[in-house]
Amino acid sequence: MRAITVGEGGTAEAMQWAEVPDAVAGPGEVLVRVAAAGINRADLLQRQGFYPPPAGAPEWMGLECSGVVTALGPGVSSVAIGDEVCCLLAGGGYAELVAVPVGQVMSIPRGVDLVTAAGLPEVACTVWSNLMMVAHLQAGQWLLIHGGGSGIGTMAIQIARMVGARVAVTAGSEHKLQACADLGAEVLINYRDQDFVEHMLKVTGGRGADVIFDNMGASYLARNIECLAYDGRLVIIGMQGGVKSELDINALLVKRGTIHATSLRARPLEQKADVCAQVQRFVWPWIEAGIVAPVIDRVLPISEAAAGHIALKSGEATGKILLAI
Numbered sequence: 366m367r368a369i370t371v372g373e374g375g376t377a378e379a380m381q382w383a384e385v386p387d388a389v390a391g392p393g394e395v396l397v398r399v400a401a402a403g404i405n406r407a408d409l410l411q412r413q414g415f416y417p418p419p420a421g422a423p424e425w426m427g428l429e430c431s432g433v434v435t436a437l438g439p440g441v442s443s444v445a446i447g448d449e450v451c452c453l454l455a456g457g458g459y460a461e462l463v464a465v466p467v468g469q470v471m472s473i474p475r476g477v478d479l480v481t482a483a484g485l486p487e488v489a490c491t492v493w494s495n496l497m498m499v500a501h502l503q504a505g506q507w508l509l510i511h512g513g514g515s516g517i518g519t520m521a522i523q524i525a526r527m528v529g530a531r532v533a534v535t536a537g538s539e540h541k542l543q544a545c546a547d548l549g550a551e552v553l554i555n556y557r558d559q560d561f562v563e564h565m566l567k568v569t570g571g572r573g574a575d576v577i578f579d580n581m582g583a584s585y586l587a588r589n590i591e592c593l594a595y596d597g598r599l600v601i602i603g604m605q606g607g608v609k610s611e612l613d614i615n616a617l618l619v620k621r622g623t624i625h626a627t628s629l630r631a632r633p634l635e636q637k638a639d640v641c642a643q644v645q646r647f648v649w650p651w652i653e654a655g656i657v658a659p660v661i662d663r664v665l666p667i668s669e670a671a672a673g674h675i676a677l678k679s680g681e682a683t684g685k686i687l688l689a690i
Contacts, residue, residue, distance in 0.1 A: 427458020
């Protein structure tokens with residue numbers, strides 16, 4: 366089979382569509398012929414050598430895909446050969462074939478085509494696990510989403526609105542902010558010329574955000590804590606703003622705040638299976654009803670994977686970039 370491999374230097378241009386050993390479904394796994402894969406920022410880090418795959422995962426990139434089941438490993442009976450599915454992966458999605466633990470194989474919601482479905486697993490599972498299972502976002506609470514125009518951000522807006530939360534977002538362009546507004550965000554903050562702490566405290570009457578969903582990490586830590594409501598929850602899922610920062614513990618104590626730092630990739634299989642099951646139970650019906658949808662910026666052929674990585678890094682995309690295989 367073929368997969369996108371990382372070339373010398375880890376640059377986007379050095380990636381190659383090359384022959385690699387065939388994927389094989391082991392016990393409890395499903396073999397999927399990939400139709401499309403989603404690009405995530407973690408892929409960019411892995412390509413550069415900063416985010417190696419967990420033990421046992423393929424060395425090539427790809428944290429989500431859609432495709433057709435072609436073989437079942439020993440002990441698998443919950444799916445059938447020929448089923449169209451989408452999958453949450455520890456790696457390996459940029460390939461013709463991928464072996465997936467059966468608990469991370471999900472049905473495709475009715476009304477979503479096979480290629481578009483590749484843009485669902487990572488965003489839906491990340492948002493649901495963090496906002497609902499970790500932060501326990503509730504109706505009437507304020508949610509601040511950094512990177513509101515991203516794939517995860519656009520899904521987070523929609524899920525938060527479905528549970529009755531009020532949503533504020535930061536983004537770096539008026540185009541992205543308008544896209545967020547169209548999805549239901551009430552407060553739009555352009556981080557290039559507005560201070561999100563000042564703006565958020567003003568619109569909430571000094572209360573701040575009950576939950577902050579943060580992709581920046583170090584550079585936003587102090588201001589995020591300043592922006593938290595009492596008993597607020599800061600959920601950090603990314604490090605675009607660096608990995609090290611000074612924490613004012615007193616400021617966190619005063620807010621009675623909680624900081625959660627989470628990732629999906631290295632979680633135990635049973636935890637990822639639980640997340641996937643909850644997403645299918647709660648999020649898929651909203652998608653099938655047409656009230657939540659993946660936001661797809663563009664679909665590129667796998668031969669243009671480099672262009673997809675460059676576009677994601679530049680911040681020009683609104684929603685997901687997919688690679689069709």
